[in-house]
Amino acid sequence: xxxxxxxxxxxxxxxxxxxxxxxxxxxxxxxxxxxxxxxxxxxxxxxxxxxxxxxxxxxxxxxxxxxxxxxxxxxxxxxxxxxxxxxxxxxxxxxxxxxxxxxxxxxxxxxxxxxxxxxxxxxxxxxxxxxxxxxxxxxxxxxxxxxxxxxxxxxxxxxxxxxxxxxxxxxxxxxxxxxxxxxxxxxxxxxxxxxxxxxxxxxxxxxxxxxxxxxxxxxxxxxxxxxxxxxxxxxxxxxxxxxxxxxxxxxxxxxxxxxxxxxxxxxxxxxxxxxxxxxxxxxxxxxxxxxxxxxxxxxxxxxxxxxxxxxxxxx
Amino acid sequence: xxxxxxxxxxxxxxxxxxxxxxxxxxxxxxxxxxxxxxxxxxxxxxxxxxxxxxxxxxxxxxxxxxxxxxxxxxxxxxxxxxxxxxxxxxxxxxxxxxxxxxxxxxxxxxxxxxxxxxxxxxxxxxxxxxxxxxxxxxxxxxxxxxxxxxxxxxxxxxxxxxxxxxxxxxxxxxxxxxxxxxxxxxxxxxxxxxxxxxxxxxxxxxxxxxxxxxxxxxxxxxxxxxxxxxxxxxxxxxxxxxxxxxxxxxxxxxxxxxxxxxxxxxxxxxxxxxxxxxxx
Numbered sequence: 141x142x143x144x145x146x147x148x149x150x151x152x153x154x155x156x157x158x159x160x161x162x163x164x165x166x167x168x169x170x171x172x173x174x175x176x177x178x179x180x181x182x183x184x185x186x187x188x189x190x191x192x193x194x195x196x197x198x199x200x201x202x203x204x205x206x207x208x209x210x211x212x213x214x215x216x217x218x219x220x221x222x223x224x225x226x227x228x229x230x231x232x233x234x235x236x237x238x239x240x241x242x243x244x245x246x247x248x249x250x251x252x253x254x255x256x257x258x259x260x261x262x263x264x265x266x267x268x269x270x271x272x273x274x275x276x277x278x279x280x281x282x283x284x285x286x287x288x289x290x291x292x293x294x295x296x297x298x299x300x301x302x303x304x305x306x307x308x309x310x311x312x313x314x315x316x317x318x319x320x321x322x323x324x325x326x327x328x329x330x331x332x333x334x335x336x337x338x339x340x341x342x343x344x345x346x347x348x349x350x351x352x353x354x355x356x357x358x359x360x361x362x363x364x365x366x367x368x369x370x371x372x373x374x375x376x377x378x379x380x381x382x383x384x385x386x387x388x389x390x391x392x393x394x395x396x397x398x399x400x401x402x403x404x405x406x407x408x409x410x411x412x413x414x415x416x417x418x419x420x421x422x423x424x425x426x427x428x429x430x431x432x433x434x435x436x437x438x439x440x441x442x443x444x445x446x447x448x449x450x451x452x453x454x455x
Numbered sequence: 456x457x458x459x460x461x462x463x464x465x466x467x468x469x470x471x472x473x474x475x476x477x478x479x480x481x482x483x484x485x486x487x488x489x490x491x492x493x494x495x496x497x498x499x500x501x502x503x504x505x506x507x508x509x510x511x512x513x514x515x516x517x518x519x520x521x522x523x524x525x526x527x528x529x530x531x532x533x534x535x536x537x538x539x540x541x542x543x544x545x546x547x548x549x550x551x552x553x554x555x556x557x558x559x560x561x562x563x564x565x566x567x568x569x570x571x572x573x574x575x576x577x578x579x580x581x582x583x584x585x586x587x588x589x590x591x592x593x594x595x596x597x598x599x600x601x602x603x604x605x606x607x608x609x610x611x612x613x614x615x616x617x618x619x620x621x622x623x624x625x626x627x628x629x630x631x632x633x634x635x636x637x638x639x640x641x642x643x644x645x646x647x648x649x650x651x652x653x654x655x656x657x658x659x660x661x662x663x664x665x666x667x668x669x670x671x672x673x674x675x676x677x678x679x680x681x682x683x684x685x686x687x688x689x690x691x692x693x694x695x696x697x698x699x700x701x702x703x704x705x706x707x708x709x710x711x712x713x714x715x716x717x718x719x720x721x722x723x724x725x726x727x728x729x730x731x732x733x734x735x
Contacts, residue, residue, distance in 0.1 A: 145571060145575060148569070148571075149572055150577055152573070152576070153584070156581070156584050157588060158582065208643060228686050269713060269716060270709070270713060272708055272716060272717050273660065273713035274709055274712075275664055275667055275671075275708045275709065275712070277667075277672075277687070278687060278701070278704075279667055281691055281694065289694065344574070385577065387574070387578065390577040391577030391579035391580055392579065394579050394583060395579070395668055398672060399691075410583070410672065413584070413587040414673075414676065418587070421583075421584050421587055422584075425576070425584050428576065428577050429577070429580075432574075432576070
């Protein structure tokens with residue numbers, strides 16, 4: 141199931157990069173007009189651009205299997221090394237955001253569903269709409285200004301202070317946490333709004349079901365009914381949505397990492413776009429898509445964990 | 456049908472407010488040359504980074520350009536990007552979705568697999584990759600956003616068509632010898648469009664957000680042309696001295712996107728037959 145998808149991902153990425161009129165060589169050499177015809181020929185050979193497209197693709201695919209994406213146009217480093225260096229930071233921030241989304245959105249959604257039309261429900265509904273419509277980069281800008289510049293509580297760029305040598309372990313952890321607060325909260329913001337809305341409607345649907353009425357009728361406490369009977373059923377569609385939000389988070393990394401100068405994959409992608417560093421762009425494009433695929437796969441797995449029907453049908 | 460939907464939509468005050476805001480912004484965009492107090496590209500080196508005054512109600516930017524005028528012209532970009540990008544997305548989505556739903560079998564399997572593949576790419580990654588390859592201009596941006604956001608529409612259309620294609624009126628149309636094209640576009644699609652309308656409204660909101668994000672990163676609309684996103688980009692560089700450059704364009708994006716989302720939500724409720732019954 142996943143193999144054909146990965147194959148398709150490589151095909152789409154390859155097509156995107158070869159949309160360039162004249163191909164990568166033209167673009168790279170147009171910066172330096174002095175590049176001779178000979179130099180162009182050499183580069184074409186180097187990247188195999190003199191071969192027919194399908195041969196280029198199969199060659200590239202062959203190297204892709206070995207995770208060899210070629211060398212960066214910018215500094216000649218291996219693309220895979222550049223990405224590997226930066227992936228942990230991006231993953232760390234994304235995972236923290238996911239955890240934050242999950243921990244904040246579900247209680248909000250459940251509370252506003254069980255108190256439908258209450259003041260709390262109304263306020264969160266407004267929050268959801270505004271949150272969903274706020275450009276995240278603008279929010280980041282405002283928060284940097286308020287918390288970073290005006291109040292001076294939080295650092296506004298990087299993932300750690302420039303000089304950490306004088307710090308002991310706990311000071312270093314505090315330092316890193318401070319740097320992570322803004323990026324994580326802001327990248328989670330839109331997700332919290334969306335997911336809390338979603339868990340609210342999912343919960344509303346569930347608590348109208350007959351089995352909830354039954355549970356109440358047999359005299360169970362309300363809290364028990366909600367936690368034990370309703371929540372599990374309401375969570376299932378929520379997990380799917382959480383899985384679907386992975387590409388948004390990974391893509392959003394481009395914006396957050398650029399704003400907060402975080403040396404992650406998103407920032408690398410942004411820089412590569414500016415410098416038209418095709419091997420790096422292609423590498424990140426494929427890896428981003430594969431990460432999404434893995435995210436969806438994990439969502440399916442956890443789906444099976446909470447839904448007994450799926451577990452049973454698989455056995 | 457339309458009058459029922461309109462009556463239900465009208466009762467939703469938030470959606471009506473959203474619609475009013477959208478109309479006002481559309482009017483501002485159309486009338487930009489008339490109502491903008493200054494030339495949006497006119498540089499005034501003696502009056503840079505001026506805070507809001509009577510002469511410049513929203514202040515001036517680092518080159519002395521009037522922020523209000525730039526925002527008025529910027530509304531054109533948002534309007535254009537929103538509608539063109541969504542138009543493209545809907546066109547592709549309808550074609551792929553109806554082909555998959557109507558023909559089923561292998562066609563369906565291949566097209567839907569393609570949708571799955573496209574959905575794996577983080578949208579911004581795909582967009583940035585294309586931007587790196589093609590020249591940066593507003594038309595490129597509109598087309599790319601359209602090309603990367605049709606997947607939801609195609610799934611919606613496919614699902615609607617699957618539910619409709621065995622119905623009697625479709626079979627009747629086929630029986631009298633109507634071509635596939637005619638059956639799909641004339642008989643099935645008109646009955647399958649309501650979820651597409653809803654998705655389109657949310658789509659406009661999404662496209663505006665993406666465009667402003669790209670322009671903010673310097674990959675979208677390039678100065679001296681103005682867009683809300685690129686005003687914010689220069690606002691970012693001057694944030695410590697000129698908060699007005701960052702506050703107002705952001706609010707403009709927020710209010711516009713919020714309005715489209717409210718209208719979309721209102722449309723969805725108004726078009727949902729399940730909710731009609733529960734209220735009466």
